[in-house]
Amino acid sequence: MRFIDEFRNAELVRRLADKIARVSTRPSRLMEFCGGHTVAIMRNGIRQLLPPTIEMLSGPGCPVCVTANSDIDEAIALAGLPDVIITTFGDMLKVPGSYSSLQKARAEGSDIRIVYSTQDALQVARDNPQQSIIFIGVGFETTAPTVAMAVVQAEKEDLRNFYVLCQLKTTPPAMRALLDLGEIKINGIICPGHVTTIIGTGPYQAYARDYGVACVVAGFEPVDILQAVEMLVQQIERGDPRVEIAYTRGVRPGGNLKALELMHNVFDTAGASWRGLGEIPCSGLKLKMKYARFDAGRAFDVVLPPAREAPGCRCGEVLRGVIAPTGCKLFRKACSPENPIGPCMVSSEGSCAAYYQYGESDG
Numbered sequence: 580m581r582f583i584d585e586f587r588n589a590e591l592v593r594r595l596a597d598k599i600a601r602v603s604t605r606p607s608r609l610m611e612f613c614g615g616h617t618v619a620i621m622r623n624g625i626r627q628l629l630p631p632t633i634e635m636l637s638g639p640g641c642p643v644c645v646t647a648n649s650d651i652d653e654a655i656a657l658a659g660l661p662d663v664i665i666t667t668f669g670d671m672l673k674v675p676g677s678y679s680s681l682q683k684a685r686a687e688g689s690d691i692r693i694v695y696s697t698q699d700a701l702q703v704a705r706d707n708p709q710q711s712i713i714f715i716g717v718g719f720e721t722t723a724p725t726v727a728m729a730v731v732q733a734e735k736e737d738l739r740n741f742y743v744l745c746q747l748k749t750t751p752p753a754m755r756a757l758l759d760l761g762e763i764k765i766n767g768i769i770c771p772g773h774v775t776t777i778i779g780t781g782p783y784q785a786y787a788r789d790y791g792v793a794c795v796v797a798g799f800e801p802v803d804i805l806q807a808v809e810m811l812v813q814q815i816e817r818g819d820p821r822v823e824i825a826y827t828r829g830v831r832p833g834g835n836l837k838a839l840e841l842m843h844n845v846f847d848t849a850g851a852s853w854r855g856l857g858e859i860p861c862s863g864l865k866l867k868m869k870y871a872r873f874d875a876g877r878a879f880d881v882v883l884p885p886a887r888e889a890p891g892c893r894c895g896e897v898l899r900g901v902i903a904p905t906g907c908k909l910f911r912k913a914c915s916p917e918n919p920i921g922p923c924m925v926s927s928e929g930s931c932a933a934y935y936q937y938g939e940s941d942g
């Protein structure tokens with residue numbers, strides 16, 4: 580198949596769903612790690628096409644959702660400093676921290692600007708040499724190379740007023756932490772398509788080998804996802820967990836070596852705090868010492884309030900796949916996209932937002 584329409588072909592979707600129903604004989608729990616997959620699965624009604632033997636769970640693969648309240652609080656505190664312009668992707672604006680959000684801070688007078696790329700953030704820095712421009716670096720391995728490139732560019736131009744609040748995270752340690760918790764038995768993982776384009780499939784070998792979990796990398800169209808489900812079910816039925824790629828048009832086993840090299844040149848790994856999973860060693864990216872002058876965490880001193888979670892919000896359990904969004908008592912009641920209580924209802928990749936927009940009304 581060469582054209583995107585072919586990956587949305589209704590007849591192909593039906594044939595794949597029929598095949599999955601024929602092949603699947605035992606209860607199988609599959610988790611899609613990536614928030615992009617969660618949205619695609621909900622939007623295309625994939626769950627309804629699967630036999631009752633297959634249970635689909637959503638995982639912690641939405642970078643905005645897993646950003647800890649303390650990290651959001653830091654961004655809000657930085658926004659309150661004089662002569663600071665915060666630049667951020669739009670998804671972060673409405674995400675509630677412990678006491679406020681960037682959107683509320685903006686309404687109260689902070690200069691917070693939405694950008695569509697790190698290059699836009701650099702341009703804000705060039706256009707405002709008297710002010711300090713802080714880019715909120717939230718994302719996984721797909722975003723990290725663009726942040727790295729911006730830092731390298733800022734150094735090349737000797738931009739003295741550009742900073743990054745580096746809250747980037749890496750996905751393999753989080754998957755491992757989730758499997759180590761053992762709260763839920765997962766038989767197969769739909770591995771993230773875009774992240775794997777960068778990191779390759781190497782990190783997933785351990786999940787198949789050490790945890791006996793089937794792994795298939797999927798794209799984001801209905802045929803992509805059903806192909807991945809079918810490959811996972813075949814592995815599970817054979818009792819032969821391994822790592823396979825369904826998304827062959829986007830992913831190579833070795834990943835993107837240039838992007839990896841750029842990341843390795845700019846970042847060191849560090850511990851990072853994940854909503855729902857807590858502190859995970861080596862799951863974050865921090866700027867290397869040679870780029871320390873761009874690190875907003877070093878350059879600015881802010882006093883943070885004690886972090887707290889919104890009462891009743893169960894985003895942590897949603898992100899671990901322990902409950903579906905419909906298992907939260909606030910879902911569709913106190914919590915909605917217009918009045919989000921947790922980040923999973925804000926982000927375009929959040930499970931609660933996807934269930935709200937495309938899913939059933941109760942659990």
Ligand code: SF4
Pocket residue numbers: 891892893894895897904907908909910911914915919920921922923924925931
């Ligand atoms: S429905 Fe709202 S309050 Fe409940 S887990 Fe989701 S985001 Fe949190």
